[in-house]
Amino acid sequence: xxxxxxxxxxxxxxxxxxxxxxxxxxxxxxxxxxxxxxxxxxxxxxxxxxxxxxxxxxxxxxxxxxxxxxxxxxxxxxxxxxxxxxxxxxxxxxxxxxxxxxxxxxxxxxxxxxxxxxxxxxxxxxxxxxxxxxxxxxxxxxxxxxxxxxxxxxxxxxxxxxxxxxxxxxxxxxxxxxxxxxxxxxxxxxxxxxxxxxxxxxxxxxxxxxxxxxxxxxxxxxxxxxxxxxxxxxxxxxxxxxxxxxxxxxxxxxxxxxxxxxxxxxxxxxxxxxxxxxxxxxxxxxxxxxxxxxxxxxxxxxxxxxxxxxxxxxxxxxxxxxxxxxxxxxxxxxxxxxxxxxxxxxxxxxxxxxxxxxxxxxxxxxxxxxxxxxxxxxxxxxxxxxxxxxxxxxxxxxxxxxxxxxxxxxxxxxxxxxxxxxxxxxxxxxxxxxxxxxxxxxxxxxxxxxxxxxxxxxxxxxxxxxxxxxxxxxxxxxxxxxxxxxxxxxxxxxxxxxxxxxxxxxxxxxxxxxxxxxxxxxxxxxxxxxxxxxxxxxxxxxxxxxxxxxxxxxxxxxxxxxxxxxxxxxxxxxxxxxxxxxxxxxxxxxxxxxxxxxxxxxxxxxxxxxxxxxxxxxxxxxxxxxxxxxxxxxxxxxxxx
Numbered sequence: 232x233x234x235x236x237x238x239x240x241x242x243x244x245x246x247x248x249x250x251x252x253x254x255x256x257x258x259x260x261x262x263x264x265x266x267x268x269x270x271x272x273x274x275x276x277x278x279x280x281x282x283x284x285x286x287x288x289x290x291x292x293x294x295x296x297x298x299x300x301x302x303x304x305x306x307x308x309x310x311x312x313x314x315x316x317x318x319x320x321x322x323x324x325x326x327x328x329x330x331x332x333x334x335x336x337x338x339x340x341x342x343x344x345x346x347x348x349x350x351x352x353x354x355x356x357x358x359x360x361x362x363x364x365x366x367x368x369x370x371x372x373x374x375x376x377x378x379x380x381x382x383x384x385x386x387x388x389x390x391x392x393x394x395x396x397x398x399x400x401x402x403x404x405x406x407x408x409x410x411x412x413x414x415x416x417x418x419x420x421x422x423x424x425x426x427x428x429x430x431x432x433x434x435x436x437x438x439x440x441x442x443x444x445x446x447x448x449x450x451x452x453x454x455x456x457x458x459x460x461x462x463x464x465x466x467x468x469x470x471x472x473x474x475x476x477x478x479x480x481x482x483x484x485x486x487x488x489x490x491x492x493x494x495x496x497x498x499x500x501x502x503x504x505x506x507x508x509x510x511x512x513x514x515x516x517x518x519x520x521x522x523x524x525x526x527x528x529x530x531x532x533x534x535x536x537x538x539x540x541x542x543x544x545x546x547x548x549x550x551x552x553x554x555x556x557x558x559x560x561x562x563x564x565x566x567x568x569x570x571x572x573x574x575x576x577x578x579x580x581x582x583x584x585x586x587x588x589x590x591x592x593x594x595x596x597x598x599x600x601x602x603x604x605x606x607x608x609x610x611x612x613x614x615x616x617x618x619x620x621x622x623x624x625x626x627x628x629x630x631x632x633x634x635x636x637x638x639x640x641x642x643x644x645x646x647x648x649x650x651x652x653x654x655x656x657x658x659x660x661x662x663x664x665x666x667x668x669x670x671x672x673x674x675x676x677x678x679x680x681x682x683x684x685x686x687x688x689x690x691x692x693x694x695x696x697x698x699x700x701x702x703x704x705x706x707x708x709x710x711x712x713x714x715x716x717x718x719x720x721x722x723x724x725x726x727x728x729x730x731x732x733x734x735x736x737x738x739x740x741x742x743x744x745x746x747x748x749x750x751x752x753x754x755x756x757x758x759x760x761x762x763x764x765x766x767x768x769x770x771x772x773x774x775x776x777x778x779x780x781x782x783x784x785x786x787x788x789x790x791x792x793x794x795x796x797x798x799x800x801x802x803x804x805x806x807x808x809x810x811x812x813x814x815x816x817x818x819x820x821x822x823x824x825x826x827x828x829x830x831x832x833x834x835x836x837x838x839x840x841x842x843x844x845x846x847x848x849x850x851x852x853x854x855x856x857x858x859x860x861x862x863x864x865x866x867x868x869x870x871x872x
Contacts, residue, residue, distance in 0.1 A: 236331060237273070237280045239251075242270070248511050249511040249513070250274045253274070253450070253857050255509065256477050256508035257479070257509050257510075258473070258482075258509070259271075259480040259509065259510075260482060261513040262484075262513060262542045262819075263527070263815075263819035264480065264542075264819060265515060266515075267480050268297070271452055274316055275320075275452065276305060280312070280314075283450065285315075285317055286318065288317070288318035289320075289448035289450065289451050290321075290453075290454070291321060291326055291453050291454070293322060295332070298320050298514070301320050305318060309503040323426075323463050325426075327425075327427040327428075327430040328426045329387040329430070331430055336562070337437075337630075340419050340420075341419060343419075346422070347415065347418075347421065348377070348422075351422075355414045355415065357372045359410035360372065360403075362410065363410070365403055365407070366650050371648060375403070379407075380424050381413065383425075384492050386461050387872070388430070389405050389412070400505045401771070426821075427466060428462055430466065431449060431466050433783045434469045434470070435469065445471075447469060448470055449474060450478070451471050453481075456497060457480035457493065458486065459486060459494065460492035460494060467479075476506055479498070482540075482837020483498050483812075484531045485812065487772075487816055488773075489806055490715075493708070495536065512540050513546065514541055514542050514543060514711070516543065516544045517546070518544075518546075518779055519544060519546065519823075520547060520823060521544050521547065521548050522855050523551070523552070524542045524543060525826055526818055526825070526852070526855050527542060527818040528541055529852055530815055534812065542729040547759070549824075552827060552851065552856050553826045553827070553857060553858075553859050554828075554856050554857070554858055555827070556666060557828065557829075558830065558832070559834070560596050560830045560834065563829065563830045564597045564600035565603075566717060567586055567604050568597075570826060571606050580765075581767045582767070582768060584767045585769075585778070585782070585783040586767060586770075587771070587775050587785050588786050589813070590617070590720065590723050590792065590793075591612070591613075591720050591723070592720075592724045592726060593786065594769055595615040595727050598769065603765065607765060607767065608766035608768075608769055609768055610776060611770035615727070619721075620711070624701050624707070624728060625728075626638075626643050627685055628685060628698075628707055628748060630642075631682040631685035631689060632689055634847065640656065644678055648710075649674050649677070650670075651675060651678070653783070655671050675731050685704060688701075690741055691742065692740075693740065693743060694744050694837075695837025697732070697744060698837070700743050701773070706723065711725075719797065729837040730834035733834060733837035735750075773813070779820055779821060781824070783824070783825050783826070784826040784827070784828060785817045785826070785827050785828070787847055788829040788847060789833065789843060789845055790842070791842075793814065794810035794814075794846065794847065814847045829845065
């Protein structure tokens with residue numbers, strides 16, 4: 232290959248240093264908006280122009296979108312220089328799949344092996360459960376799949392899990408897992424986790440095969456390294472081999488996926504894993520104004536488990552951060568909708584405005600405010616009334632009040648799991664309960680007693696209290712509490728439904744429930760019609776990672792909400808500090824303006840609770856903040872001292 236020069240004058244000094252340091256391990260600590268994709272792209276191009284064949288370069292990231300963007304940039308650069316060959320720029324799962332395909336025989340597969348998606352996997356699990364006499368109606372196949380997946384990606388096997396089972400569900404999962412693997416093998420297939428797990432085991436067990444890939448990929452790049460889990464970490468470490476030409480890019484301050492298995496220690500220990508590693512800090516931010524970055528820096532410096540850095544920019548000072556405190560969550564949401572309307576009127580496109588919230592349940596009051604103000608919006612994620620737990624609670628109430636409602640009976644009779652299947656439901660509605668087994672009849676009687684309790688509550692309790700009764704008496708609360716992080720969110724969403732229902736508490740008993748059910752159905756339909764693809768984005772902070780907006784509202788900044796109360800119960804420091812990292816991510820999504828909002832009080836499960844402002848608000852220097860001119864006049868000044 233003829234060596235060609237590469238003009239790097241458009242890069243800043245730190246970016247150039249990262250591009251030019253090609254030999255040996257390199258850690259790039261890249262702050263938000265610091266041009267990490269551009270730097271990685273230029274580094275790959277530079278290595279190719281320096282004489283390395285494109286096919287000897289590997290870059291791995293997490294999403295097809297990120298890999299596609301980087302591949303497009305690299306190919307454009309090398310095609311313009313008439314260089315032949317293509318570097319491997321891919322995701323972890325696609326890389327694992329290609330390794331397995333090349334060595335399919337090792338796994339007893341053909342190169343045409345099938346990849347089983349979530350639904351396919353759950354079908355195999357159900358089949359295994361039936362063979363063991365484990366009723367899928369009593370143990371959710373989805374839960375079993377989660378146990379298997381979580382343990383696979385932590386490097387466990389059925390044998391190692393069997394040695395430390397902590398519950399009957401895990402004990403059953405071990406048996407099911409062994410059967411599940413056998414069925415995958417028989418079907419000549421793998422699941423998504425296997426794409427990484429099997430390739431790692433191959434590289435570990437077969438030195439010759441490992442050496443082949445180490446020779447093929449002489450330069451290894453990993454994006455978003457702080458988000459790698461145990462198996463992904465093992466994969467890239469083995470591929471780097473003795474040559475150790477590995478470049479990882481990441482930011483410990485943006486590690487917000489520990490609940491998915493991401494290990495912040497992978498980045499913190501990079502220099503220990505690769506002695507002599509060179510570190511480059513990309514701290515010049517090209518996205519945000521200096522006031523936004525000063526706020527973000529001040530907030531994140533309170534964390535202790537991190538690689539310190541300090542973002543700066545030449546984009547100018549920018550406007551102050553606006554802080555607003557409302558009387559209630561309704562007042563807060565109305566302010567966000569009003570300000571969004573003003574921003575749109577000033578010329579900002581609706582889709583350049585984002586409203587970020589910590590918990591899914593917060594979306595309901597925001598959607599209502601935008602509907603009322605007639606401001607176009609787009610909910611990123613599931614709309615409130617489309618959430619399964621919201622539908623379940625409403626279906627329980629309708630089933631209790633109308634025992635002929637087939638759809639509601641079918642939805643609730645087996646939630647939580649009771650062992651009543653579709654065939655039994657069909658017999659029930661056909662008046663053939665005498666053909667049910669004694670066990671099923673007893674279970675059905677128990678379910679009907681629950682409906683009796685709910686029906687009585689619907690006649691003697693106000694709507695908000697009724698929803699709490701349904702959650703507790705149905706057994707759904709217990710089931711949700713068993714689901715970990717996702718279950719906590721479900722309970723919060725039911726709490727928000729109770730809050731919504733509380734506005735009907737002023738109506739006569741019975742009337743309030745009927746009006747609530749009627750309006751809930753109509754709201755669900757009108758919300759679907761009102762959502763605009765070009766509207767203001769409403770999304771969780773987690774969903775905002777990797778995105779940027781001209782204007783960002785961060786709402787619900789109250790103790791117990793953001794930071795979430797679960798942070799106070801975290802066993803590890805890095806887990807407790809994840810809430811602050813999440814707030815840092817939220818701040819650094821903004822290019823030009825930030826609004827921070829919170830409420831004096833918030834309705835939770837239909838009861839109004841006094842809220843204290845988030846500790847994060849007090850981490851931001853006072854000179855960066857201005858109080859909204861729209862602030863209610865009677866707020867206690869103590870909150871702003």
